[in-house]
Amino acid sequence: MRNVGLVLVCLVAACGGDDGGGDGGDGPACSDPKYGNGTCDLDTTCDMVDVDCVATFETQAEAQAWYEETHASIAPALPATDPLYDRIKPLLDEGWDAYRAVHDLGDLEAAEVQLVIVNPPQIQLAAFVVPFDAERDRAALAVMVEKVALQGSFTDEELRAIMMHELEHTLGLHIVAGVRESTIKFYVAPGTSEPFGYDADDDPMIREDYEDWRQFALVTGHFSDAELGGFPFALLQQALNAFLGTLPSPLPAPCATALQNLNAARTAILGAVNKLDSSLTLTPSDTEQIVARFTAVRDQCVSATTLDAFGFVAQVTGLSIAQVKASLPADVAAQLEGINPVVGLYNWAVNARRLMREIEARFAARTGQPWSRLRYYSTEEAADDSAAWTMKALGEEGNIGISLSKLEQIEAQCVPLVTGNQPIAYGENLVDEHHASCWRGGHYKAIQASDDGPSRVAPRRRSSPPLRRSIFEKEAPLYMN
Numbered sequence: 507m508r509n510v511g512l513v514l515v516c517l518v519a520a521c522g523g524d525d526g527g528g529d530g531g532d533g534p535a536c537s538d539p540k541y542g543n544g545t546c547d548l549d550t551t552c553d554m555v556d557v558d559c560v561a562t563f564e565t566q567a568e569a570q571a572w573y574e575e576t577h578a579s580i581a582p583a584l585p586a587t588d589p590l591y592d593r594i595k596p597l598l599d600e601g602w603d604a605y606r607a608v609h610d611l612g613d614l615e616a617a618e619v620q621l622v623i624v625n626p627p628q629i630q631l632a633a634f635v636v637p638f639d640a641e642r643d644r645a646a647l648a649v650m651v652e653k654v655a656l657q658g659s660f661t662d663e664e665l666r667a668i669m670m671h672e673l674e675h676t677l678g679l680h681i682v683a684g685v686r687e688s689t690i691k692f693y694v695a696p697g698t699s700e701p702f703g704y705d706a707d708d709d710p711m712i713r714e715d716y717e718d719w720r721q722f723a724l725v726t727g728h729f730s731d732a733e734l735g736g737f738p739f740a741l742l743q744q745a746l747n748a749f750l751g752t753l754p755s756p757l758p759a760p761c762a763t764a765l766q767n768l769n770a771a772r773t774a775i776l777g778a779v780n781k782l783d784s785s786l787t788l789t790p791s792d793t794e795q796i797v798a799r800f801t802a803v804r805d806q807c808v809s810a811t812t813l814d815a816f817g818f819v820a821q822v823t824g825l826s827i828a829q830v831k832a833s834l835p836a837d838v839a840a841q842l843e844g845i846n847p848v849v850g851l852y853n854w855a856v857n858a859r860r861l862m863r864e865i866e867a868r869f870a871a872r873t874g875q876p877w878s879r880l881r882y883y884s885t886e887e888a889a890d891d892s893a894a895w896t897m898k899a900l901g902e903e904g905n906i907g908i909s910l911s912k913l914e915q916i917e918a919q920c921v922p923l924v925t926g927n928q929p930i931a932y933g934e935n936l937v938d939e940h941h942a943s944c945w946r947g948g949h950y951k952a953i954q955a956s957d958d959g960p961s962r963v964a965p966r967r968r969s970s971p972p973l974r975r976s977i978f979e980k981e982a983p984l985y986m987n
């Protein structure tokens with residue numbers, strides 16, 4: 507009996523937050539001693555986020571002063587006396603009411619979400635949230651919205667949905683250090699099915715495939731088109747630019763022409779990206795032209811540098827040459843060593859793409875599904891799901907994927923796919939957790955159409971291992987959008 511009694515005490519403690527809390531009742535909303543003890547704990551027994559993990563502001567002026575002191579380098583704040591503030595704040599307040607109705611927030615329910623309007627020259631993030639400080643050990647209950655995003659880009663309903671997405675980044679603690687990396691989980695969507703990611707179990711083999719693939723995609727870009735040859739993007743493009751920076755000035759005319767042609771080819775390739783799925787479709791004659799242009803740069807642009815491809819990648823990443831070399835299989839590294847950096851970077855990209863295709867084939871062999879059926883659940887999807895549920899509680903749609911498709915000018919292709927419940931490409935750019943806007947539109951619609959309720963769980967419930975970092979990965983920026 508004694509043991510049973512102990513178990514019961516434990517159960518009561520675990521369920522102590524059922525009163526909803528935060529409305530002036532006595533004691534905290536959850537009886538776990540870690541709840542409200544002054545330190546943000548991701549592992550309480552509460553069903554709600556620890557109140558210590560979210561900094562709140564009594565007044566807008568307080569939030570504005572905090573933002574200006576800590577984060578104004580992202581975009582300057584606009585005074586709250588701007589008439590836009592009075593238009594947008596009620597949208598946020600009504601959204602917050604709905605958010606509180608569908609999520610148990612404990613002692614945070616009494617707080618107000620503050621709005622800070624910022625003023626970058628053009629749309630950069632539309633809306634975003636930031637951690638309370640550089641330590642990232644707390645979120646802050648404020649949503650930042652860009653003035654340019656308020657001037658005709660979005661309807662009020664769309665804006666509200668976007669702000670609700672941001673709010674989830676805060677109250678889901680996505681912005682707190684380590685949470686984003688440990689939220690991500692991997693699964694496969696067989697055939698044309700689209701299982702909901704929040705419901706999926708993490709598959710360690712698919713995770714391994716993705717992590718291996720991502721190491722190369724961060725270096726050379728995600729494009730899979732074979733006709734691209736070794737045209738470098740991402741980090742290898744930066745390394746190529748670093749090499750070009752060593753050329754004597756003024757450039758000899760043949761080199762200047764070769765570089766102009768190379769830049770024109772890059773512009774043409776990027777202009778040909780299908781925005782619906784971030785894919786490329788080139789032809790064999792494009793490959794010939796790409797090879798000819800790199801050959802011309804190799805032959806016409808002569809630098810006094812003694813660095814090879816590894817040296818330039820080391821230079822732009824701050825890593826040692828040994829670390830850079832170790833990122834490649836030894837046989838590939840041996841081919842690139844000590845040769846002209848233009849050739850080395852080109853061949854690096856060729857090899858990275860070959861290895862990516864091998865990983866994709868391994869995935870297909872393991873799962874019986876093509877690489878395009880790899881799926882992952884991320885904090886971006888969690889924020890979309892949460893926004894869809896909050897908006898549904900308000901009787902509104904505010905489909906975030908469709909709003910973004912408008913911004914990307916693919917609305918005409920995307921909307922019929924979403925409204926017709928058609929299969930939509932997940933997109934090739936798996937490095938970007940925001941990936942394909944139109945797929946997000948279809949997913950958002952499916953979430954709203956589902957009978958499932960909000961399933962936001964406190965970070966303690968996340969048991970996935972953190973995403974393996976690449977040595978080439980940059981530090982995450984101090985914002986999330």
Ligand SMILES: [Zn+2]
Pocket residue numbers: 671675885886889986987
């Ligand atoms: Zn987001």
